[in-house]
Amino acid sequence: MIVDHERAARQAHLQQAESDGDAVPLDASAAQPFGRVATIALAHALPVYTCIPGDFTRIDGLEVVAVPVPLVYVTPVEGSRGQRHVLQIGQGL
Numbered sequence: 001m002i003v004d005h006e007r008a009a010r011q012a013h014l015q016q017a018e019s020d021g022d023a024v025p026l027d028a029s030a031a032q033p034f035g036r037v038a039t040i041a042l043a044h045a046l047p048v049y050t051c052i053p054g055d056f057t058r059i060d061g062l063e064v065v066a067v068p069v070p071l072v073y074v075t076p077v078e079g080s081r082g083q084r085h086v087l088q089i090g091q092g093l
Contacts, residue, residue: 050066
């Protein structure tokens, strides 16, 4: 269960990441790998393990297995070239 201080920390990290860069739109060329993954899985009768199972719901016959969302923490670090951000990945929901 997420408590208020964890939720606030996640929101702060998200807002920092959003302010550090520009969003990239999900267009047809960006979505194409999802289709390839599904095609390969169907051809070999394999399930797709994903954090975003909703993206595969319209593909008939595809077995989709939901996995926990990894937590990503953005940590500011002072380096020889100035401040940069380091991503730390952990087990999530």
